[in-house]
Amino acid sequence: TLPEGSNLAGVQHIVLVLSGKGGVGKSTISTELALALRSAGKRVGILDVDLCGPSIPRMLRAQDSAVHQCASGWVPVLLGQDTALALMSIGFLLERPDDAVVWRGPKKNALIKQFVTDVAWGDLDFLIVDTPPGTSDEHISTVEALRPYQLLGAILVTTPQ
């Protein structure tokens, strides 16, 4: 059973977008998938756990947005007139966009855990989780933190070579 008042209690399905390889289009696919689902009338959230190279904010023209906190945690950035697209990324927490996030694993893990449990998503049909390339801290922590919830599955992105 889910923890009482869990921030993910209102999320129907969670989809991870993965690839071992960088630069194959994970963030692009995550963005397009989210927009397509929204066009189909679904409420969608995107969680961008690429701490070193967060691409999602720019792809949705939200790079100048700021995030706030509420009683139940972080308030995601809401996009569109209908606010049917919610977004969370470390990109929003950086004071200067060119600042490198030079963190070792344990600090990254702590933030990812926070992102997964402390964002007040509300009711969503789909939460899409965009990941960095590789199979390391971010991936282990994300899967561990999401395990109690409705993990629909993973989409793997590649290029032909």
Next chain:
Amino acid sequence: AEAAELRARLRAVRHTVLVLSGKGGVGKSTFSALLAHGLAADETKQVALLDIDICGPSIPKMMGLEGEQVHQSGSGWSPVYVEENLGVMSVGFLLSSPDDAVIWRGPKKNGLIKQFLRDVDWGEVDYLVVDTPPGTSDEHLALVQLLGAARIDGAVILTTPQEVSLQDVRKEINFCRKVKLPIIGVVENMSGFVCPKCKNESQIFPPTTGGAEMMCQNLNVSLLGKVPLDPQIGKSCDRGQSFLAEAPESPATLSYRNIIQRIQEYCEQHHFQEEKIM
């Protein structure tokens, strides 16, 4: 004792070049492999290629060394030799199957990188080229801390022309400045495509914000060169062959060769200045 071992190994290395990018998939490994081949073309130079991308080691395949194993001797781990003067080390050689995922957290990755630097018996090396994974994390910090920023000639930073890449690469440039790692310059890969049939040029990844050229101007770093897209590059990489050798007439080969020469000149000058000081 460990630190002394590490220092001893590194004393035998004349020049160290790191190949970095904030962004994945922009051609770091491709460039590292070609840089190593290019430097090793001079048979009097001893070249070492170290692949510290633990999750996605591409170097074994690109160098035609898949399936090779690492041997231990009294003097440490032996690199796998492509040519007499070109040795390679990668976690790829330690996997029992190429599809095995290495799912390690930071501290374990750092441990392996330390081992690579301490225990691989490269011998006397003129150029050590280090290929890295994308990002600014454990692997990059470990490398800079273990090698010592002062001992690294500099970093070559790879990008592609579009803003989504540049925004990650600016972070990488800031990382280098933060840890006092000199930047040799930036290489813009996938910079245009010339159709071999009609010779028309297309911008497959349009530089919507001015590409690497604008970024380098703004951040006061050197643009080492722009390399156009050539489908032969990917094919050569997949087949483990040197693209420079397989397509000597390609405009991409010309670009790569110019860039490699600039890097060589930078390193030689760097050394010369050190000697001057001594």
